[in-house]
Every structure is written in C-alpha cells, then in structure tokens.
Amino acid sequence: MWRLQIGTIALAGLVGLILESAIARAGHDAVPEPPPTSTVQRLQELPSLQQNSVTVSGISSGGFFAHQFHVAYSKLVNGAGVIAGGPYACVERILNPYWWFAGVPLDRGSAATVACTHYLGSRYFGLRPSSPRADDSASFVQQAHQQGLIDDPTNLTSSRVWLFHGRGDEIVPQSTMAALQDLYRLLGVPSSQLSSDMNERGRSASHGMPVAKFEGSSRFPVRPCEEHAPPFVIECGYEAAEQLLKHLYPGQIENASEDPHIDGNLIPFDQSEFFAGPSDYISLHVVGYIYVPKSCEQEECRLHVAFHGCRQTADEIHDDFIRDAGYNRWAAANNIVMLYPQIALSSVNPNGCWDWWGYTGDGYFGQNGRQMRAVRAMIARVLGSDR
Secondary structure, three states, rough: HHHOOOOOOOHHHHHHHHHOOOOHHHOOOOOOOOOOOOOOOOOOOOEEEEEEEEEEEEEEEEHHHHHHHHHHHOOOOEEEEEEEOOOHHHHHHEEOOOOOOOOOOOOOHHHHHHHHHHEOOOOOEEEEOOOOHHHHHHHHHHHHHHOOOOOOHHHHHHHEEEEEEOOOOOOOOOHHHHHHHHEEEEEEEEHHHHEEEEOOOOOOOOOOEEOOOOOOOOOOOOOOOOOOOOOOEOOOOOHHHHHHHHHHOOOOOOOOOOOOOOOOEEEEEEEEEOOOOOHHHHOOOOEEEEEEEEEOOOOOOOEEEOOOEOOOOHHOOOOOOOOOOHHHHHHHHHHHEEEEEOOOOOOOOOOOOOOOOOOOOOOOOOOOOHHHHHHHHHHHHHHHHOO
C-alpha cells in the first residue's frame, strides 16, 4: 500500500509539473512549427498505469506494425486496432509469379508494394502475384515462436482485435485485410473478440484515418473521406479512434472530451535514448510524443500506443496525427495515456513508414527488430518495468 501511495504522490507531482497553469489555456501544448528536432525531456514512468491494459493501433504501415508488435509481444499487448494493415510477415512468402521462378519468393520490397499493398500497382513486371495467405503467416508465426523470436501466440486467444478497411482504399487491397482477419482466427482469437469493419456502411473511406470532424488547424485543407492526400486524416462523419477504443476496452469508454488539450497535455520526449547509433540506422526520429490526461494525476490509467502511417510523421504533417486523429479526445475522457512513437525519414525509408518489410534488417518482425525493441523499451519506461 505504501508503495502505491508513494507512486500516486510521485505521479501527481509529475503530472502537476507538466500541467501546471498551462491547462487553463487552449493550445498550451501546441507543437511548434516546424516541430522540434530534439528535446531534453525524458520519457517518464507513470505509476498509475495498469500493467495489463496495454493496447496498440495503427494506420497503413503503422497498421502493419501494430499487428506485428501485437503478435511479437502478445504477452504484453492485450489488443490491437488495425486500419489498412496486413498479416504478419506478409512479405516473406509472396511467390514470384513467373513459372521459371516457381517456389521462389519475391524480394521483400516488391512483395510489399505490389502484393501486400498496391502502392506501385498490382503487377510484377506484367504478372499479378498471389495475394497474402493467412496460413502462410500462421506458419511463419509458429516458426518465429519456435526460434524464440516472439512470445507464445496462444496468448492471442485472450486479445481483442478491431480491423477497418475503407472501401475506397486503393493502396491496401481488401484481400490483404481479409488475410489479416483470417490470421487472427487461425491464431485463436474468438469471433466475439474480433471485429472487422469493411466499411459497408457510411461514407466510403480512402486510405486514411477516419475522423468524425477535423477540427484542428493544419497546413493542409480538410480532406473529405474519399480523398487520399496529406495529412491522410479524413473527415468521414465517423471516427476510427472511437470505434477501436470502444472495442479494445469494452464497456469502459465514456463520451469524448470537448477539448482534450485543456483536459491533458501532449509532451515531446527524447526517443534517441531508446536506440543506439544514428537515427538513419533505425529510421526513428529523435523526438516522440506522449499524451497524458489530467485525470491520470489521481486515477488509474491505461496505455495505448498509436503508430502513424507513411508520410504522417510530425515533420511531414506537423501535429495532424498526434493531435487531430481523434485519439486524444477519447483518451482524455477515459483515462488512457497515448504514446505516439515517431519515425524519421531516411535514405532507406524516404516515405517515413514503419518497418514491416525489413528495411532495418532481417529480424524486423521479432522482438529483436530494431524498431520493435525501441518501442518495447518506451513502453517499459512508462510502465516502470525497465528498472
């Protein structure tokens, strides 16, 4: 009990310091323009966080990565929301469509851009490769576990999963999302815990993050639901963040805050302490962000990690994802701390994508993957389990 009391006092002091006087002013935690390239603020432990309530989500490359992280760390992560993502190790077993290369996998880059996604179209030098298959991914998951690279996938049977694919999405084909849904089924996620929304109702969503209404200021015009353009946060009249958080935390989500940045604070932190070597090597930015609701000063909170998509880093779209993708509105009213790790553009990653196809090295998909390991260390820090 005394340890909990001391932790609560410490958290109150931390959050009080963060929020002191500023929470009375709208925009007090605005991200500078241009965004910072460094910060002395270290990511802090938050003693009130529940250790067993970690969930993740992501859009596009962030969706692929959220799923990858969920599978690799299934003992830690209790649920995942995936918007326009795909199945684990999607690029590893896409076969070359030419008969004289029968049984030979495509290179990862080609598999990522013409099969798992259609970023460069749907053909490999004129021929269409096969779509991702759930049983291939399931086999790869079992192999990775046997090699000690990921947690036991039987942990996933207690997870909750929410999937969304916009019917106007021309980047990630529906077949890829269908393979992801089938993979979760093969890995034992019960139907009652697996929600798949293929956008059969409501406005047709393009490849972007649906929000009910885009209310923040932006470098870009407000993008309607059907448009695929920066910042890739699209106004649809419905909100992905709301739907996924309600599914991941059933029966525990209240109405959203009218002003999450009065009710909490968005804080930059130094990501560089979580990886070794130059940022180009791992393609992680020096600065990440965490949103802490004011309510977490006195009450228990949960942790949700949100992974942006390609071309959605703070350098490229400023704060349109970390402030305006809808998460913070629901987090503020529901005791959810939001962790927003950030990718950096680099020579091997010019579009600022999370690594789900191996540009950081062969072990990208497991717990030893450079980005995977760094994000896990960030989570350990805020949970206080890195000591």
